[in-house]
Amino acid sequence: MNKEKENNQKYSEDNRPIIFFNNNETLMKEKNENQSIKNLNNDLNNQNIIYYLATSIIALIIYSFCAWGTNIAFTEILDLELPLILLLTIVLSSCILQGYSKVSYLIYFIISCTMYFFSPSYTFFFVTALTSNIIVKYIALICNNKYDYGNENCGNSKNIVLKFMLRMKYYVILSLFIFIIFLIIGYFYAGLFQPIVLPSVQGLSEGVKQGTVKLETISLFINNFSVAMNMIFGGLYFSTMSTYLLIFNALVIGYSACATNLFYFISFTLPHGIIELFAIVLACGAGFRVTHAIFVLISGIKISKENRNDIFVEHVEICCKMLSDVLIMIVIIAILLIIAAYIEANLTIPLGKGLYEMVYLPKPI
Template sequence: MKDDKIIYITNEEVNRSNPNTTQDTPHEEEQKNIKQPKKKKSLYKYLTTILLATLIYVLCAWSSQVPMAEIIDVELPTIVFASLIITCLVENNYKKIAYIGYLIVTCVIYLLQPSYAFLISSALIAQVCVSLTYKIFYNVYDYNINNTEVVNKKQSRIVQYYHRMKYHIVLSIVIFVAFTLLSYYYPSVFQQLVMPALQGMNEGVNNGTVQLATIPLFTNNFTVAINMFLGGVYFSTVTLYLLIYNALVIGFTGSTLPIVYYLTFTLPHGIVELTAIILAGAAGFRLTQAIITILSGIPNDDAPFTDYVIVGGRMIADSLILLVIFTILLIIAAFIEANLTIPLGTTILGLI
């Protein structure tokens, strides 16, 4: 009797014996693993963009008393379609084409039908905000759990700080500028929202409760800025509200005054003051990121909870640096507004 033999055949031998059988190489398997998360990421971005764009438009339409039936029948499908197009372009590495093209299309549509330009701009604003938020949490230059000491010896500490904070600042700029422009070009939409604040301000100046002096102006502006910063504790809900509301007030005020008059009495102190407000918004976003980072370490077994606390603490330190910067800027802005803006504006208008 012959001994039975067990023969082991490797996958490589099977492939050689059967040329029709295909097997993914390690590189091909890696590519498949990369494509799958990318598809999921694109889907999440698309859905988030739709939700955010819809929220922006619905809240604005609600403030201007647009019928909800009209929003559902016409505006909502347009927002979904516009969000799909811009997200697809951005996710397929056509960012410049998408953003520049959408800006051009928005301007052209505004000349033809302003209401539809509002729809397109809502999708554009939402997509930019979603992309920047993603970059904030996946910034390769930022602190991370595996390596809390992110240091490049070739870069100064200021440059490293800039790389950690640039997306927070850009996000704050985009939100502020976007809603300033919306309020400027669509003042009727936001009239009921901002008029009480403007009337209260005018009454305060007339009866003397609002003083155009350095300390009162600084106190008022610092109160707004510090609330924006501390709003990061509430996951930036307060930060977003104050950032958007102040942008709406500035844009609406600009739409009600002659542009030369408005800029003359706003730019001298406004450049410094608005920079401080934008930095306050960025500080609030950073504080929110720090809190989310710390909280994410509670149920996580990948690293000790202390590592998450250390990283979150360093993010809080970054936000405190912005707190110092925007406080100094607000002091400078208050001094300029109280002592230089009116005399300088009067002189400039007298020369024109």
């Protein structure tokens, strides 16, 4: 009896840890964590694939458009140039996805500038790859803008003007980048784009000489404002028309600057050109905003969700707020174009003559 009691006491004082083999809560927690990590990795892989596809498609579109405009046969670029552009684009995209975006941009920019003195065509390959990656980057910034409607920080700032600028800044930056890139391309590759640009330049020049194009404030404003409105409403066609008009205007200006004396061109363009071109850039940015609003509206269509009506109503409200920003942009663009038209009609020619004569005509002794 005492021996049995002693054995019971011995087992009761056993301090070894007790293992619960059927702890379902711990197993489920570990399983959920592993599943979350797996889902996160899958999402990252999917985003990387989408990034590669987007940059490659945009690079092909840019180069194909330029080749079509310069009357180069598609079969001539299919065997070597398009694969090379895809390779350069994918290499740059890979470096950016690995976190070396600034260094990669700088290297491609330096190579582009250096290659121009040896082979301008290869420079265009690097510029195309660089342009496609920057465009995709700013599209991503537009879609993930934390200050836009429907996001957490959309109502943090009390300044109405600042909130408006924070919502619209990436659209304007993207539009400005595209304009500057094709302005530079139009200047340095003027000979290639002459078939596209020359008829428009000659038509404008002949219209001014014949009097069909009047250098008056109202007529200039109507002409420029109609172009701006076409760019804004081009957002309804997923910004294809907006982007085309922006690129075409950039190529015309770049070609005109190359075809004439550069200082002469600047003298007769600078007084009104800065305001007018900035308004055109804003118009394309507003077109991008319209396209984004359409995608927001489409994304609100949820067929399988139980509360799909509430989700759709919420997306409609966000879409209407985004379009209200476009209306504000139209007012700003109209004001800028009125100022630019007045300067072009009344001040540009005397200011341009004075500036040009001051620099180029010999001074009396």
